[in-house]
Amino acid sequence: MRANTLVYDVGSTYTKAAAFRLERGKFTFLGRGQSLTTLNNIMDGAARAEQSIREQGVDFDETVQRYSSCSAAGGLRMVALGYMPRVTAKAAKEVSMTAGARVMQVVSAEEPLAYRKEVLLEINPDIILLSGGTDGGDESCALENAEMICELHSRATVIIACNKYAQREVAEKLARAGVSYVRVPNIMPTIHELNVKPAREAIHEHFIKQITRAKGLMEFRDSLADHTVVPTPGAVLLASELLARGTYEQEGAGSLILVDIGGATTDIHSILPELEKLTIEERGLVINNEKQFAYRTVEGNLGLRVSATGIPEAVGPNAILRAMDDPDGTTPEGVLAFAQKLEDQPDYIPQTEEERMLERAMATCAIRTALRRHAGHYAEVEDPVMGIMAGTAMGRDLRHVHRVLCVGGIFVHTEEAAGRTMVLRSFEEPGISLLPLEEPDVILDRNYLLYAMGVLGKHYPDAACSFLKEYVGAATEE
Structure with missing residues (x-):
């Protein structure tokens, strides 16, 4: 099967590419590749990412349509x-x-x-x-x-x-x-x-x-089918919105949480389609982000590389030890040293099983902290002035969400079972947070395709929505 659709993601370090066949209103995923981003000329890195897919045995139509997102500008x-x-x-x-x-x-x-x-x-x-x-x-x-x-x-x-x-x-x-x-x-x-x-x-x-100031990016943009580049965080969010809401022709998969953990930040998105049905009175007289269909929070001090030391600073090294599969032999000082190493060497890849466990534990703590900052909570004290009783649910209510999508390099390179366990641990012991009442279904974007469907969803919403529902196992739940 020959690819006729290709979607790039130009990042600060790597340029990724995903190839699809679009036929009769349906996307079929054929392969993905990546190459180091070539800052001297963006086109070179994109061509190498595409070539890495060809080397996997994927052929391309001469009329292949190319699209792209980009995070190289850093925001x-x-x-x-x-x-x-x-x-x-x-x-x-x-x-x-x-x-x-x-x-x-x-x-x-x-x-x-x-x-x-x-x-x-x-x-x-x-x-x-x-x-x-x-x-x-x-x-x-x-x-x-x-x-x-x-x-x-x-x-x-x-x-x-x-x-x-x-x-x-x-x-x-x-x-x-x-x-x-x-x-x-x-x-x-x-x-x-x-x-x-x-x-x-x-x-x-x-x-x-701003991003077209990079050498070759103007030429790269002009080579794309729609002559535009979508910010990568926006592409990921657009995909999750499309999956949750659906289209005019098909129902979506319903409410979901999106966890996006990278080297610098941990982003949490929650998409709650049911909130679109609220009346003005139910929303409140003053607009409230927590009652919007889509809501995103960004924790700029919780990342697995350039802000790695922010994780033990936020939760303490002992919390990271408790999140490890086997903390024996690892000390709080070792946790701090490892976090510093990741921050000093952003391209470092853990070499031992202890380092891999430490990285997963740091990710768990980052996700757990970000989730609790994103979600609402039960009021702990009464506030007669505001008419709030102790135990009242306040803020973003995620108690009935049962699907969690996870994006980020650690989910691509970690074994699926270990990755799922890492995320599920972050939902344990919610305390006063309005997190899911039951263990959620965790889906890891191990092929790194959400960004691609966010980009393609702008042009082919029904095909992208169908692909996403099948990708996360929601196609048969309608």
């Missing part, structure tokens, strides 16, 4: 400026979720102007999300922040996503100061409504401009 640094602190933070997280940006700081109008200036000078962001004020609401905050940005002569691109009645004056101020900007509809037109898609698309376009 754009974004600062969100807004009016109300909690509302701005929630909106900023929603905007950045699939756009290829990292929210470095959220600053509200409650912070002194001098502090806001200090944040922008210290972070030197690639993007400033200028929000604030519902349509017809406050205008002064956005105008004040625009004047501050002009005074600093910021090199960032400003996404003007504030009160629509303030946008024209904000744009005029930025234009006179020579500050780059893009106007999009207000991300929060009313206090209970989010409109984040236009802002996400604007950030995505800026992401593309």
